[in-house]
Amino acid sequence: MSEFPEHDPKDHCLDESLKEPTDSLIVHATARGIAPFILLIGLYVFFHGHYSPGGGFQGGVLLAVGFLLLRLSLGVRLSQIVMPHRLTLRASAIGALLFVAVGLSAVIMGGNFLDYHLLPIPGLAPEYLRYFGILLVEVGVTVTVTFTLVAIYDELLGC
């Protein structure tokens, strides 16, 4: 127990070296160049999850890895502009809430959990209700996975 530094919840960054940008120019340039493309591929995987390999979880992890690459290379303090720390846990809770709301609104309308064609959206055929229901659930999963992984990184670092 003694080899770990004491955790102080007030001023809390335990590893100061991960707070600042890295010294290596190569790591810096590579991470900043490659992170937007990782985020773009994450969005692509998420939106094509309906009819090709991929979907909410994989797209969410790709988005999270893009943000974490920026955290690792730019340091925690500079990357707050891209992904603020106070956003992470709340946004992941909102994503989980979206998933449960879609599922439970089908239950309230008299079906089973996640029975998409009973969703209370007026003026849509059942096929389109299924389409948009699956899309909403995927949005919830993606948001939850992305922000939870970033929150795990932040908590692991103590920042």
Add this chain to the structure above:
Amino acid sequence: MDWMIEFTLFLILLTAALLTLGVRDLLVAVVTLNVFSFITAAIMVSLGAVDVAFTEAVVGAGAVGLLSIVAIRRTSRRSQD
């Protein structure tokens, strides 16, 4: 012809797994573990399970490596036992 590719992949997989278990420097262990995950993804592709391969590549070679590196930064880089 197909079995030769899979055989080579399994050989690399076994080598990466043994290296991960045997090496003393934990940062090197993380890198070889990522190699293991990536070769597993390639084997999954050769078996026709693209979705599993995708998940394995993204999680095993991406997120797990990043989080392990942070864990090593927080503790120590040398293996104790």
